Amino acid sequence: MLSIAKMGRKSKYYYVNLAQSSYEASSALPGEPPAVWGGDGARQLGLTGAVNRAEFFALFDGFSPDEDETKLVENAGGKRRVPGWDLVFTPPKSVSILWAVVDSAYRAAVERLHHRAVEAAIAYLESHSRLLTHDAPPAGLVVAYFEHGSNRAEEPNLHTHALVLNDGVTKDGVTGPIDSRVLYRHKMAAGALYRSELAALLQTELGLDLVRCKSWFELAGFSRTEGRYQTLMNLWSSRRAAIEAMAPSTAAEAQAAAYMTRQKKGYIPPRDELFQAWQEIAAQHGLSERRARRFILPEGREQKITLWQRFQEWRTLREARRMVVLHQSHFSRRDLVVAIAVAAQARGLNSVDVLRLTDTCLRHRQVMSIGVVKDEERFTFKRLYRLEQSLLSQATKLAMTPGMRVSHRQVERAGTGEKLSPEQRRALHTLTEGGKLKVLSGISGTGKTRTLIAAAKAYRNSGYTVIAVSPSRQGAEHLRESGLESQGVLSKLLYGEVERSITLYKLFHEIDRAREGRQRYGSRAYTKDPLSRKTVVIADKAQALSAAQMLRLVKEVSRAGGKLIVSGDVKAPQAFEHSGAFKALAKEISSSVTLTEVKRQETSPSRDLVEAIGARNTRGVAHLLRDENILRLSETKEEAQAKLISDWLTQAIASPKDNLIIVDTKEEAAPLNAMAQAALRQAGALSDTAIKTKAGHFRVGDRVMFHETSPTYGVTKGNMGSIERLESLTKVAVIRLDSGKTRLLNLRHYKALSLAYAVTSGEAKYKEVRHGFVLTQGRGQDVALTQVSRTKAATRIYSYAPGEKDDADTVKWELGRKMVYQKDKELAIIAEREAKNELLSRERRHL
Numbered sequence: 035m036l037s038i039a040k041m042g043r044k045s046k047y048y049y050v051n052l053a054q055s056s057y058e059a060s061s062a063l064p065g066e067p068p069a070v071w072g073g074d075g076a077r078q079l080g081l082t083g084a085v086n087r088a089e090f091f092a093l094f095d096g097f098s099p100d101e102d103e104t105k106l107v108e109n110a111g112g113k114r115r116v117p118g119w120d121l122v123f124t125p126p127k128s129v130s131i132l133w134a135v136v137d138s139a140y141r142a143a144v145e146r147l148h149h150r151a152v153e154a155a156i157a158y159l160e161s162h163s164r165l166l167t168h169d170a171p172p173a174g175l176v177v178a179y180f181e182h183g184s185n186r187a188e189e190p191n192l193h194t195h196a197l198v199l200n201d202g203v204t205k206d207g208v209t210g211p212i213d214s215r216v217l218y219r220h221k222m223a224a225g226a227l228y229r230s231e232l233a234a235l236l237q238t239e240l241g242l243d244l245v246r247c248k249s250w251f252e253l254a255g256f257s258r259t260e261g262r263y264q265t266l267m268n269l270w271s272s273r274r275a276a277i278e279a280m281a282p283s284t285a286a287e288a289q290a291a292a293y294m295t296r297q298k299k300g301y302i303p304p305r306d307e308l309f310q311a312w313q314e315i316a317a318q319h320g321l322s323e324r325r326a327r328r329f330i331l332p333e334g335r336e337q338k339i340t341l342w343q344r345f346q347e348w349r350t351l352r353e354a355r356r357m358v359v360l361h362q363s364h365f366s367r368r369d370l371v372v373a374i375a376v377a378a379q380a381r382g383l384n385s386v387d388v389l390r391l392t393d394t395c396l397r398h399r400q401v402m403s404i405g406v407v408k409d410e411e412r413f414t415f416k417r418l419y420r421l422e423q424s425l426l427s428q429a430t431k432l433a434m435t436p437g438m439r440v441s442h443r444q445v446e447r448a449g450t451g452e453k454l455s456p457e458q459r460r461a462l463h464t465l466t467e468g469g470k471l472k473v474l475s476g477i478s479g480t481g482k483t484r485t486l487i488a489a490a491k492a493y494r495n496s497g498y499t500v501i502a503v504s505p506s507r508q509g510a511e512h513l514r515e516s517g518l519e520s521q522g523v524l525s526k527l528l529y530g531e532v533e534r535s536i537t538l539y540k541l542f543h544e545i546d547r548a549r550e551g552r553q554r555y556g557s558r559a560y561t562k563d564p565l566s567r568k569t570v571v572i573a574d575k576a577q578a579l580s581a582a583q584m585l586r587l588v589k590e591v592s593r594a595g596g597k598l599i600v601s602g603d604v605k606a607p608q609a610f611e612h613s614g615a616f617k618a619l620a621k622e623i624s625s626s627v628t629l630t631e632v633k634r635q636e637t638s639p640s641r642d643l644v645e646a647i648g649a650r651n652t653r654g655v656a657h658l659l660r661d662e663n664i665l666r667l668s669e670t671k672e673e674a675q676a677k678l679i680s681d682w683l684t685q686a687i688a689s690p691k692d693n694l695i696i697v698d699t700k701e702e703a704a705p706l707n708a709m710a711q712a713a714l715r716q717a718g719a720l721s722d723t724a725i726k727t728k729a730g731h732f733r734v735g736d737r738v739m740f741h742e743t744s745p746t747y748g749v750t751k752g753n754m755g756s757i758e759r760l761e762s763l764t765k766v767a768v769i770r771l772d773s774g775k776t777r778l779l780n781l782r783h784y785k786a787l788s789l790a791y792a793v794t795s796g797e798a799k800y801k802e803v804r805h806g807f808v809l810t811q812g813r814g815q816d817v818a819l820t821q822v823s824r825t826k827a828a829t830r831i832y833s834y835a836p837g838e839k840d841d842a843d844t845v846k847w848e849l850g851r852k853m854v855y856q857k858d859k860e861l862a863i864i865a866e867r868e869a870k871n872e873l874l875s876r877e878r879r880h881l
Contacts, residue, residue: 035124035250036155036225038217041117041197046094049180049195050087052302064304066182072153072196074160074174075203085178093176093199094118106201106209118200119217123152123228124193126247127271128256129236131263133183134190134312135326140240141309145181145192147239151232152179152194154385155224158371162220165202165210173202173212183305189270190312223368226375227385234384241331244380251379253329266319346381351391353377355415363422363581363612364404364414364862370395404862405869412869414862418581418612422863425585425615426622432588433471433623438570438597440466440492448492457631458485464627465489465599471588474601475620476629477648478799478823482601485629486572487518489599493570498597500570502535503587505578507743508752510535512800513574515773538573538583545590565594577602577609577616581861584615605648605856607796607816614861621864632823634802639664640822640829647818647854655850660843665831667842674809674834675706681830682807683713686791690714690737691756691772692804695792696821698813703792706809710791711736725765727781729788734760738769739790739797747779752797754790795820802826809833812852 053066069085076082079099081089089099094117096110097103109115124130125148133144156177164170178197185191202212226249233251236242243254258267313323354373358365365373374395375388383391395401396413404412404419445466449459458481465472466489476482490500502518504510514535544564551559565571571591573579579587584600591598604617620626632648635641639661646654659665666681668674678695686693695710697703707730714720714735721734732738736757740749755777759768765781781787792809793801795817806825809832812818822829835845860868 035122035126036221036228037122037124038221039120039122040214041120043113043115043117045117045120045197046091049178049197050085050090052182053085053180065302066180069178069180071177072179073156073177073198075176075201076174078174078203078205078207079176081176090178093201096201107211109211116200116211116214119198119214121156121196121198121217121224122193123148123155123196123225124191125151125232126229126250126252127191127258127267128253128263129232130190130192131256131266131270131316131321132242132253132326132329133192134309135316135321135323136330137323137327140327140330143240144236147235148192148232149179149181149194150235151228151385152196154231155228156196156198158227158385158389159198159217159220159224162216163202164213164216165204165208166213167210170213171204171208173204173210175199175212176201176203184302184308187272188303188308189272190308191270220368223371223375226372227388230375230378230383230388231385233379234382234387237380237382241333242329246380249376255329263319263321266316266321269315269319343382346383347387347391350374350377350381350383351395354391355395359415359418360611361613362859363418363614364412364860364865366410366412367392367396368410370413404866405873407865407869407872412862412865419862421585422581422618422861425581425588425861426618426863428585428588428592429471429619429623432592432598433469433625435470435592436468438470438498439468440496444492444495448488448495451491452484452488454485454488455481455631455633457629458488461485461627461629462488462492464625466492467625469625470591470597471623471625472597472599473616473619473623473626474599474629475604475616475626477603477605477632477644478819479632479634479644480629481631481633482603482629483513483516483518483574486574486599486601487516490518490570490572498568498570499566500534500572501541501564502572502574503538503541504535504574505538505583506575506752507537507750508800509575510537511750511753511773518572518574538579538587541571542586542590563594565590565596567595569594569596571596571598573598573600575602575606576600576619577604577606577613579615580609580612581615582612583609584619603819605815605819606799607820608859613859614864617859618861618864634823634826635829636826637828640825640827643829644819644823647815647822650815650854650856652847652851652854655853656843656847659831659846659850664829665833665846665849667845668832668834669836671834674832675709678807678809678830678832679706679709679713682710682791683717685805686710686714687717687719689804690719690735690791693807694798694801694803694805694824695807695809696795696798696824697792697809698794698811698817700794702809703794706792707789711789721760723760723762725760725762725767725781727765727787728785732757732760732767732781732787732789734758737790738787739793740784740787742784742786744784747777747784748775749777749779751786752800754801798824806830807832810849810853812849812855814852815854815856818853 053068070083071081071085081099092099092103096105096107096115098106133141160175163173163175165173176199180195182193200211201209203209229250233244237244244251245254255261256263256267258264258271354377358370358373371392374391378388400416401413402416404414445463449462454462461474462485465474474482493500502513504513518535547561548563551561602616604620632641632644635644639658643658646658666677668677682693682695695706719735724731724733734757738755738757740753741751743751753771755769755771757767758770767779767781769777769779771777799820801824803825804827806829808821808829810821811833833849
């Protein structure tokens, strides 16, 4: 694992004072081992071996380590100078446990392999480092390695603080400050290379068996969730548990949580004392020194270029090629390095192999460069590029195909019936004009669904069949409940109730069945094609469709001669795989229309907040957050939760259904659900009778959510409702869904039920309530928009930060910045155009 933090001026005393004063490490003395120099910059300055305090202090302040104290940078000794960056490399917890339990010889071997892996990662960063000057020449780094063996709770935690000092040295001996953006940009790649190098060394040098765990690895038999040493892993992972309790969603938030939860580091006992205590604890949990030695093969494992290694390289490349374009169709070299390094773990491939495979992959005939975007060359696979080309060409052709117009009279009648605003009426006229592909976009709350309902009515009244599709079953059910699916009385008598709001997968399934039936039985086929020349397909939440799904939808509608209307929000969470298709259509199709006026929120502050987040207006969001009726800041998470529950109870005591708590993660929802239930019970709003399940206690009056679709009970994943009756003996609950339907549920059989006073933003995206109570630390524009746009009356935001009373304005500005931040995801073909535009603009500036 790798984390990066900017060092302050007082950091030089902190690290040096923790290390032993002697030049040779001794486990019998208190403190950590002495630091050592590393990096090409240090070697050019003549620094090798153990770190001298005077030399370290001089370089820390920007001066030469020689006695003349020549300035290496212009601002040497300045108060505003950034002295450097602390890069912390930490092996997996199971490696630290093995290091703490084995004897001194193997312990030294683990330390040596860990240091070699750190040096490999620093060498990668050094290959990209530059001086922060106009010409930006390559520069060597001056690094001081401080090895530590425990965390602040005195648990085994082998890690190295690689202090990269802000004194770069070129090959010609020129010195200057380094460009720190390189460190942050290549952080993920350097961390992945460290793990792949360490895994390969542990396998080849010590013969350890390793197992991949997501993006890292562990020793075989070690896990925090199962296995013989689960208790020991969790016992010595208290820092990780404290950080996870803060529910960080990004590396930066995890680092902030680490600073908020860490204890003050004081006296460090001699390592001999720590090892003895650790070995006693490990033995109590079944891991003695003798048993730990069984994991190690003293002779290691000889690595040869064999057919098996070639097979492992092929598997690594296959997995990496799939993962690097999983979310976005184009990538940079460092993205590919991360993907290959993660896939190489536990397969015997080191950092050299990873970089070699990266170059091999980029030279492959199926990989193409699309240009330089934001000072970084981007690549894509030709098959994905051709797919995107086909999507845009087919969509443009369909949009230019005339037909499927609706009379002005029918459009006006539908618009009047739905009470559309002037902007929504203009959008309705655009959607019902000629052209067989229309795109409707807008942030949540602008009235897209109401406009689509009016368009569907206009087409039905004109004799067309309207099919509404959504990427998810919950979305299809939402369309059905919103009134988009409407069948006349005569149609019901002639054909029965026909489901017209379905998932995209069901639509494709019906098309495939009809095609197969025609091939087998010809005109006698029972299954009919759901699409025809008189069919209008309305695709809602189209931003969640991948490029392949969007292409097939366009092709099928074009084949049948029908019309396609796609609707979505380019600022909402995009498709999990190959995202950016809807955003590209909204840009490229000339007949697309965008709704901008927020209509859902009834009060001005809530409406202004939604609009400011949608416009990425950090200043506007921060200004609105100064209103105490919108934002309430606290020092701690517990204090923020208590304030939220207190305010929520005053509204929810009368109607819990109309008052929803929205949080960032599921881990945050669980304690708030328990607190909300306890508050309602104390207020007398819940019954004393309860049914106990693994998910907790359920009482009459509780708000609940279904997490699995069950045709048996007639519920869909994401449905919410209230418990109206409980039978304790049979564990049967009568639940009234928010749609008005009643369901009889046997809690012995259906296990996926939970309290629903507090839900995540993903679970709340189809909900509309009167009052919203949001507990957030700022998780990006897509999450923030969902959180603040679900309410009609008012939204209250609760957040927490240490020292908020001293600098509340800064905390609010930072929260606003996090709420509007969003990483854009574009198709490769769109990114290629941006690269060409950037190149043209640079050429014009040079002219």
